[in-house]
Amino acid sequence: MVHQVIRFSDAFSAWENWNLTDFDSKTEALLSLKNILAQSQPTLDAVIGFHLxxxxxxxxxxxxxxxxxxxxxxxxxxGRGVAAIIVEQSSENAQLAAMAQITAALVAGNSVVICSDDQDFTENLDAAYQQSSLPTNLMQFTAFDAFQQVLESDVRSVGWVGSTKAELSLNQQLATRTGAIVSLVSETDLDALNVAHDPHLSLRFITERTRTINITAVGGNATLLELGSDAH
Structure with missing residues (x-):
């Protein structure tokens, strides 16, 4: 089993560094994970390729x-920060749904904590992660039941793969949290896998930012600051 004690500070530090990594470098590291999984988990390999x-x-x-x-x-x-990906069920489609959310969260600039009791999924994914060029602590694994403890930390995104009933309870729990608003991405239809097939899934794990650079001496177009001229 790859379940381990999660140190949120390690996940947070990994996110800070990963978030500053340029997009091409993030993609290259995730491609290394994809190529390793292609040898043992070709369906997961295809999911990673699609979302990249x-x-x-x-x-x-x-x-x-x-x-x-x-x-x-x-x-x-x-990236928004640390994303918790919670996988309630153990099935091939649940693995596909989880891999889609993990890939989208990582390529968007987040670190991930995966809460799952699917031993086959977590062991194969962890083994591939250890061989990939992804940074240390960027992906962490723990038991499904530990997700409540993970949610007590400052996670900024939550991915859910499981039943509608449990998803409703989770959504209510997140709504009552204090602090930053946490986005919830849910895959509850494990037959259709609508979320996993969403080409815009990565946008659900990002935050938008703007950068302004003043390129003239007074911080803008000086002609617009003139008073009393004929032109203004």
């Missing part, structure tokens, strides 16, 4: 916004 390809179109580029006074405004994305 979709995220490339969504997250790789910084978007230039209008700068009305001469400044440069950029819109980019960042």
């Amino acid at each position: 390809e979709q995220a490339s179109a969504l997250l790789a580029q910084t978007h230039q916004l209008v700068g009305p006074t001469g400044e440069t405004n950029e819109l980019y994305t960042a």
Whole structure:
């Protein structure tokens, strides 16, 4: 079993460093995980490939916004923090759903704590992770029952794979938490796997940020600051 005691501080530190890593480097590290899993878990390999390809179109580029006074405004994305991926059920489709959320969370810039009792899934994934070029502590594993303890920490995203009834209880629990709002991504239809097939899944694990750079001496277009001229 790969279940272990989780140190949230390690997951948080791993997120801080990973979040500063450029998109191409994150993708390259995740591709190393994908290639290792291809040898033993080809279905999981395919899931990783799909979401890396979709995220490339969504997250790789910084978007230039209008700068009305001469400044440069950029819109980019960042990870939200530590994501808890909770897997209630043990089945092939549950593994696919979990892998989709794990991949989307990681490529978006988060670290992940995986709460699952599916021994086959966690052992194979952990073995591949240890051989990959992904940073230490970026992925951590613990038992399904430990998710309540994980949620007591400052997680910023939660992925759920399981029943609708338990998902409702989890959603209510997250709504009553103090502190930052936690986003919940749920896969409860393990036949259709609508969430796992969502090409925009990575967007559910990001936060948007803007960067403004003043490129003129007074912090903008000086002509717009003139008073009393004929042009203004």
